[in-house]
Amino acid sequence: MTRAIWAALLGHWRRNPLQLITLLAGLALGTALWSGVQAINAEARASYAAAAATLGEGQFASLAPSQGGSIAQSTYIALRRAGWLVSPVIEGRLRHGAQTVRIVGIEPLSAPSGIIPMPNGVAPDPLPFMSGAGQVFGRAEALAALPDTVTAQRVAVPEIAPNTVLTDIGLAQRLLNRAGEVDRLLVASDQPLTRRSLAEVAPGLSEVAPQAEADMARLTDSFHLNLTAFGLLSFAVGLFIVHGAIGLAFEQRRAMVRTLRALGVPLTRLIGLMAAELALLAIVAGALGVALGYAVAAALLPDVAASLRGLYGAEVSGSLSLRPAWWLSGLAIALGGTALAGGGALISLARMPLLASVQPQARARARRDPWLAALAVALLLLAGSLALWGHGLRAGFVMLGALLLGGALALPPLLGQFLRLAQSRAQGPVAQWFWADSRAQLPGLSLALMALLLAMAANVGVSTMVSSFRLTFTAFLDQRLAAELYVTAATPEHARAIEALGPPVRAVLPLMSVETEISGQPATLHGLHDDATYRDNWQFLRAVPQVWRAFAQGEGVLINEQLYRRAGLGLGDAIPIAPGLRLPVLGIYGDYGNPVGQVSLSEPLFRAAFPDVAPRRFGLRVPPDQLPSVRRHLVEERGIAPDAMIDQSGLKALSLTVFERTFAVTAALNVLTLAVAGFAMLMSLLTLAAMRLPQLAPVWALGLTRRSLAGLDLLRALVLAALTGVLALPLGLALAWALLAVVNVEAFGWRLPMYLFPADYARLTLLSLGAAGLAALWPAWQLSRMAPARLLGVFRNER
């Protein structure tokens, strides 16, 4: 009997291949975008984790110079001889053509276990690592990017962070031309019973606790959040399609179900088989989706990797690896989504009285509308109250979900109201019929329109956020990179030469900093030279009146937004700067370059509090036309390496290309989600086209040509899409606001100002109209070419 039931069930799909395709394609597309984004995020996270493991940051405390700079190798020896079990690490970049590779040098004998990766679980032999020509470990791409002058044996080790090679400290010092220097000392967890105090042996060093969470992961969180939001929305859109397709299929199969049950098939067996059927479809669609997602991720990853490297300096592998957890989760989410989308249909089938009418009940949905409207209002209220009173990242995400779902559910009632209004205002029979017919079609189209709404809202929201971030970040770069040339002094002589520079150099701004802790938060203290450069360029979120005058007179300090939010500091609160020195906060500035707190104090104050800190980095204000001659002077007369100078326009140009790349990713995702929504629309219209013949035939018989009927259909699709677009805009802006003002603050510690981009929204609306029009074009064309006999047939045999 089971076989017969299977045959009956599957027969439906054979007769309605389009429904089958809709179901599979909707689920596959949703899964594809979701799992594609997951794959990108997983790759990035794996890269961050590898980076953290390569450097041991997550596991071991380290000693670092309190006042920046490097550590003399002799200090390492002094610490070892004082009983400190520490291991040196040196880091730097090696340039080869346009590419740079990060070199990490370690000392294998003293390195804490776990620092060196074990390819295939086997510890590498340290002898060739330490002696002879030496060895460099890294991923194949990183090894290939090394210049030919590196004669060491190249050993491919995939566990190492991307674009990074690990080698012996001696070789690293030679490659980086930094003999006798190290950057950090890793502190082994097991220390001897007796050792001298750090202050006594190496007063310039301070101990940094192991970071529980890799900095990079925190820094890049908001970027991945954007991607995840996209993936989730695409999946939601896909689910709407699936829900529509399953609902339709089940409604159309009511007659078959009744017949089967009348023939004696037990309800439980039938429901079980239908659930199995759905599960099978979900697995097929999920597998397709995962494969498609892999393709999406592989196509997008190089751009994402370039963006992350440029934005945050995070090294992410440009090539994708297949992780079992990832494709399993793709399948799982396809199954879960199908259960979600099909569960309702199965339940209603289970409750169906044996002798109920078998007419497809499109109108029955209308009865659910008040419930849905109430649910929509409840969800939107929840989102609103969470925005006002919610705390934490989780509340932020719940709010996002409630906002989007509420917005989507509110769409059909709102559209219904609008159409009713239009109908009541309509003049003439054709117009009245047009609006009435639109209302009649609304239940069948509402899922596709909801999908369109979500896709458009997501596009508006995410592109607003990314663009706002770009505007803020470029403004921040202008503010921070105010000097035309940045120079790093390798020696005190270089520093003195730079400080002594006269015209055409308008001002020399020494950049000095000290790492410290304020209110239990790690923070950097900066000395700020009083110069018009800063006064003209810095913008404050909040500040006391005449902030620069007070700052120049040493009456207080400026702090960044991160410190303001994390430490709960306000204007006027006193901060401990150095022993015996507490100063009030004069101003709070936005800082989008790092997740750490920052305090700026005037240069005289800084020099008085930290007399030992000698500036090594300088910003030079130079008229742009004098820049080449100043550079030449520094290289030829002062012996400063060209590498030690970066000009501001170059830095900004680099940052902007990074943003263009990020935009490329966003744009690609925008187009993909819209395509999914357009596809949903096409499928809905095609399904409706067959069902609407009984309604269309009488209108045709009354004298409207097939051509004008098709034209009206096309127009209807455009009107509905336009209405949806109008509603999507506020929803998208609400989404953008939530991302910028709630989720970003919680995840990241800063609030980005929101900018509006009307031209972008107009373009997006046109794009959506285009998608809807394109989706309606084929059914309309079919209608205009329909044989009159088919329309006549409606009168002959009804249904």
Next chain:
Amino acid sequence: MNAKALLFALFLPLPAVAQGFAGLGAEADGFAYPQPGVALTFPQDHGAHPDYRIEWWYLTANMTGPDGTSYGLQWTLFRSALAPEPAEDQREGWQSPQLWMGHAAVTTPSAHYVAERLARGGIGQAGVTAAPFEAWIDDWQMAGPGLDDLQLTASGHDFAYDVRLTAQGPLVEHGQGGYSVKSGAGQASYYYSQPFYALTGELTLPEGRVPVTGTAWLDREWSSQPLAADQSGWDWFSLSFKDGARLMGFVLRGAQDFTAATWIAPDGTPTAFKDGAFQATALKLHRVAGRELPVSWNITLPEKGVAVTVQALNPKAWMEVSVPYWEGPVTVSGSHEGVGYLEMTGYGN
């Protein structure tokens, strides 16, 4: 990284490898080899010999606390060269082929504390200078104006010691004037000792500080291939008798066991004994670290009337380091009474 184990396969590899214990039987081209008839010169020979492949400064001490409790301590610095290096032209910095390894231990009747340190040569983290004498690795050091007056320190995460050593007798050369043969095939090393130290100082143990007094014995040895390929390990005895005499004896286990010994009269006059004169017979096996080790022995040197039983103070004196071995204090009874140290290497599990 378990590379340390691999690295110190050079120093002390597994005996299963047919290279002998510690790679000491490996071919060593380019290195200098000990030659008979070359007189040792002091203080130069207290320092390092970078043209030889391996070398050690090996100090062991038997001590007693205020309540009469017996203690033992060990301080060892090993040097191993990855490549031969002329003594007059050593490479500075990370390119130095010299590697250093330190072992320190304190043994009580009920506990055994061990620590290990590893270091590269050429950067100052470890090394030895002959005059004034200083041997160090990290914060561990054995230093003084000369070899007859030394301050010795070491610490691990659960113990530390700081003791002073004063020589009460002369240096003693083993074999033929310091040329010590190690196998029937003629493998040899340079080997001398200072077995006459008086010791005073302090141990720091988990239960607190313990003032101690006692005797100590320093072994100095360097070579490039001291073992024959078939020799897999050794049992080494350094015994201090109550009458002031000392006895050094060892059994190199191989296809054919090879023994040698030096009888040291109370005035320091050495008498070297060739293969077979010295005999050591294992009495009782003790299971430690998953292997069976003889922790009591019958020792005989009939020509000097020695027939004694050697008993470990603590059978658990297992050195759990890169390449593990057994090293601990012993008590001596029988024809002669005294204390000493026993080292056993190359016992597989």
